[in-house]
Amino acid sequence: MATTPTSTPAPKTNRIGLTVLDYRGGKTTLCAGCGHNAISERIIDAMYEMGVPPERVIKPSGIGCSSKSPAYFMSRSHSFNAVHGRMPSIATGAVLANQKLIALGVSGDGDTASIGVGQFVHLMRRNLPIIYIIEDNGVYGLTKGQFSATADLGSKLKTGVINDLPPIDTCAMAITLGATFVGRSFSGDKRQLHAMLKAAIAHKGTVMIDVVSPCVTFNDHEGSTKSYKYMKDHEEPIQDINFIPAFEEISVEYDPGATVQVTMHDGSRLQLHKLEEDYDPTDRIRAISRLHEAHENNEVLTGVFYVNTKAPSFIDMLDMTPEPLATLPESVVRPGREVLEQVMEGLR
Amino acid sequence: MATTDVALRQATGQAGQKRVVNNMSIQVATVNGSGSQSSNSVLLRSIFQMGVPVSGKNLFPSNIAGLPTWYTIRANKDGYIARKKEIDFLVAMNAETAKEDVMSLAAGAAVLYDEPLGLDKLRNDLTFYSVPYDKLVAPVCPEAKLRKLVKNMIYVGVVAKLLDIDMAQVEKAIRKQFATKQKAANLNFAAAKAGYDYAASSLTKQDPYFIQPMDKTAGKIIIDGNSAAALGSMFAGVTVVTWYPITPSSSLVETLIDYMKEYRIGKDGKATFAIVQAEDELAAIGMVLGAGWAGARSMTATAGPGISLMAEFAGLSYYAEVPGVIWNIQRVGPSTGLPTRTSQGDILSTAVLSHGDTKHIMLIPNSVAECFSMATDAFNLAEQFQTLVFVMSDLDLGMNNWMSDPFEYPTTPINRGKVLTKEDLNRLGSFSRYKDVDGDGIGYRTLPGTEHPAAAYFTRGTGHNEQSQYSERPDDFERNMERINKKFETARSFVPRPEVITTGKAKLGIIAYGTSHWGIIESRDQLRNEYGIETDYLRLRAYPFTREVHEFIEKHDRVYVVEQNRDAQMLSLLKLDIKPELVTRLRSIAHIHGLPLDARSVTDELSSMEGK
Structure with missing residues (x-):
């Protein structure tokens, strides 16, 4: 019809009145086509849709291409680009200082599984509330394409070098050590990664998501097991994931025989429609054994491998006052004169 | 006084010897893990309670049980509490070291030994007392497995009798030591009493050493430096503590945990702190920086090997400007070195810890009182300057017991530094993280x-501009580094000032720091009394150096820098800081044996360098 619009419609906002633009970051300096950029997009969408105030989010990272990416999403959140392999300790300190922060840590496969493996395993043990994302491409990008410790046996570098050491499966490791939400996804699997990230935001405890994220410059060729093509051919999703946030008052019917429903800490529901009949994401031992089977079969399993909403988080264990330690006033953190006198008396 | 000591030493063992009152060092040689720590504490406290200035130093091995350990108690009426080089009274309980211990004594010393050791045949210029410990312990301690421990309390009784230490004070000290265990207190006092009675009936006093009541310890406390640092940190408002166990710093955090559980749990039963044992020192400092970045008062405690591991993060703190406090309880390096011995060997490496151009603020306590007070200084400076502050204690200060006046309640308010709130931002609209707004x-x-x-x-x-945006521009980098340097220059006016003692007539100056202080004050008296050498003294309390340090060097012809490391580390830092023409005035006196610095060594070396 010939009606002329008189005003542009108000931009779409989320439940806290922010537009998706309020979650964007700086312009990426990563290569065109880099999987990491897709992951940044998914983070923006998930945070926007979940209505997370960006000011409550912190984005610690280590060193590498992956760890640069926090500059490319959520500029209204504080970022801490730390030293190589040490993002877990920075994140831990920050969350101890202010338990109201939502920590979204970004690491890479080298940053996590090689130089940072020590801090990685201990972070998993503590079940600190954090979303830990590995942007996993199997190579060191910034130093021009050396193998990392997640590279598969037999995978080939551009230079023709064949990897002859077994990969570290960060998911199996995380489950073994005590992380309470563990999954693997693929930067090219928009729908799955999006649902997983939203569930991660609802989880209280350590979320570890290994996202296979092809390096278009150094590891996307024939013979690589972390290329777009290899992932398209070998990705085996273990479930079809549906996430229903607590604030969406909708009921979704599901068949308990075919779908596992997990109620998250905030009341959100994570529905895992089984693609493998007997897979139970609350069974740690089975999860680990299934991951090892996958390596034998050259499958790249994706999905939520393990979820446990009952385990106490590190913050629960420390039994701290609910106010952030960072801003406790002097009257609370400096005991009175009588305390010093009492201690002195005992030393006389 | 040392001059009199020499005269008395010659007279000892001869007829008509003079009494040496409240001036001696007692060394107890035992086996690690034999429980002698309680006995030695009781002996130390008994003398302290009699009003006599006293210090105790534990020279222990890196071992759980079985290796030799020595505990030295020095009682001194003039208040000298540095380690004394000479031993006057040896309690030989360790068969393995007994012979060497006896042979190393100067003539005139006294030896108390376990009868079966038969040490009295070794020399004829010492006074020997033998005690049949096994015979004495059986009646007072029916439980055979406790005898090894209780045996040690017997020597306390014997020493008390021989030195005239009041048994009422011994009992009081035992009851304090075993405050929560009355049975153990009774058993131990019975053992001490058995020793006392044996000495009264079977030993004849032949040595000249006596303890007599004085009034020089009234109101004072006894505490180790690590506990003082822990207390200080609690009163400084620490909220996040992360650590990895390492000798000699572990007891700092362990004591802090006890204090925090006692005094920093809110009315709701919730902790106003978080203490986390990290997986290593890399994680410990990472957590400190994460917490400091997010606004907590955060700290860790460590020693040399931990400091080395923290180097990369220390550079990040310096360059990204993140606050935190690190207690470095120095021990002997390099490498694992002597993990249970004291040193000032991390001064240079800590001052410039990390790659690139870095300089860190260091505070250097000399006493338990300064371990307490410098905690507040350290946290305030860290947040004021948005950087790491290192508190450079050492094993001697941290793990040994020291007398002190009671600590003063901190009067400095907690200073959180330049932090913009939501309201500030509403007013300002925006801010530039790394802009020098105030000059x-x-x-x-x-x-x-x-x-x-x-x-x-x-x-x-990574390189950044004033807005904290990534930048590789040469001008951005240079400007930023110059600004960070300016902070360091500003810090010169805020760090603790040195303690300066000027006589008005000395051409010689001494610069020292930390625990060396105790040897220096005694050595200055020795130099004056024995050699007629008058000295002025400056005790450094911080890096960067303040104005007073430069003035002190300018005013003296020669300045001896005394320190407990090989390479004259503080002297090297001074060289970088002072006018080139003053560099030649600096002389080094350095010791690296791992034992606390004694006055005599300094006196000997300085007088010899002065041609005396």
Whole structure:
């Protein structure tokens, strides 16, 4: 019809009145086509849709291409680009200082599984509330394409070098050590990664998501097991994931025989429609054994491998006052004169 | 006084010897893990309770049980509490070292030994007392497995009798030591009494050493430096503590945990702190920086090997400007070195810890009182200057018991530094994290979680501009590094000032720091009394150096820098800081044996360098 619009419609906002633009970051300096950029997009969408105030989010990272990416999403959140392999300790300190922060840590496969493996395993043990994302491409990008410790046996570098050491499966490791939400996804699997990230935001405890994220410059060729093509051919999703946030008052019917429903800490529901009949994401031992089977079969399993909403988080264990330690006033953190006198008396 | 000591030493063992009152060192040689620590504490406290200035130093091995250990108690009426080089009274309980211990004594010393050791045949210029410990212990301690421990309390009784230490004070000290265990207190007092009675009936006093009551310890406390540092940190308002166990710093955090559980749990039963044992020192400092970045008062405690591991993060703190406090309880390096011996060997490496151009603020306590007070200074400076502050204690200070006046309640308010709140941002609209707004080099920061759209900034160890944006521009880099240097220059006016003692007539100066202080004050008296050498003295309390340090060097012809390391580390830092023409005035007196610095060694070396 010939009606002329008189005003542009108000931009779409989320439940806290922010537009998706309020979650964007700086312009990426990563290569065109880099999987990491897709992951940044998914983070923006998930945070926007979940209505997370960006000011409550912190984005610690280590060193590498992956760890640069926090500059490319959520500029209204504080970022801490730390030293190589040490993002877990920075994140831990920050969350101890202010338990109201939502920590979204970004690491890479080298940053996590090689130089940072020590801090990685201990972070998993503590079940600190954090979303830990590995942007996993199997190579060191910034130093021009050396193998990392997640590279598969037999995978080939551009230079023709064949990897002859077994990969570290960060998911199996995380489950073994005590992380309470563990999954693997693929930067090219928009729908799955999006649902997983939203569930991660609802989880209280350590979320570890290994996202296979092809390096278009150094590891996307024939013979690589972390290329777009290899992932398209070998990705085996273990479930079809549906996430229903607590604030969406909708009921979704599901068949308990075919779908596992997990109620998250905030009341959100994570529905895992089984693609493998007997897979139970609350069974740690089975999860680990299934991951090892996958390596034998050259499958790249994706999905939520393990979820446990009952385990106490590190913050629960420390039994701290609910106010952030960072801003406790002097009257609370400096005991009175009588305390010093009492201690002195005992030393006389 | 040392001159009199020499005269008395010659007279000892001869007829008509003079009494040496409240001036002696007692060394107890035992086996690690034999429980002698309680006995030695009781002996130390008994003398302290009699009003006599006293210090106790534990020379122990890196071992759980079985290796030799020595505990030296020095009682001195003039208040000298440095380690004394000479031993006057040896309690030989360790068969393995007994012979060597006896042979190393100067003539005139006394030896108390376990009868079966038969040490009295070794020399004829010492006074020997033998005690049949096994015979004495059986009646007072029916439980055979406890005898090894209780045996040690017998020597306390014997020493008390021989030196005239009041048994009422011994009992009081035992009851304090075993405050919560009455049975153990009774058993131990019975053992001490058995020793006392044996000495009264079977030993004849032949040595000249006596303890007599004085009034020089009234109101004073006894505490180790690590506990003092823990207390100080609690009163400084620490909220996040992360650590990895390492000798000699572990007891600092362990004591802190006890204090915090006692005094920093809120009325709701919730902790106003978080203490985390990290997986290594890399994680410990990472957590400190994460917490400091997010606004907590955070700290860790460590020693040399831990400091080395923290180097990379120390550079990040310096360059990204993140506050934190690190207690470095120095021990002997390099490498694992002598893990249970004392040193000032990390001064240089800590001052410039990390790659690139870095300089860190260091505070250097000399006493338990300064371990307490410098905690507040350290946290305030760290937040004021948005950087790491290192508190350079050492094993001697940290793990040994020291007398002190009671600590004064901190009067300095907690200073959180330049932190912009939501309200500030509403007023300002925006801010530049690394802009020198006030001319002191220090920028304004915001804490994560600040509810304002302009609050966030990107913290990074990579090159950045005033807005904290990634930058490789030469001018950005240079300007930023110059500004950080300006902060360091500003810090000169805020760090603790040195303690300066000027006589008005000395051409010689001594510069020392930390625990060396105790040997220096005694050595200055020795130099004056024995050699007629008058000295002025400056005790450094911080790096960067303040104005007084430069003035002190300018005013003296020669300045001896005394320190407990090989390479004259503080002297090297001074060289970088002072006018080139003054460099030649500096002389080094350095010791690296791992034992606390004694006055005599300094006196000998300085007088010899002065041609005396």
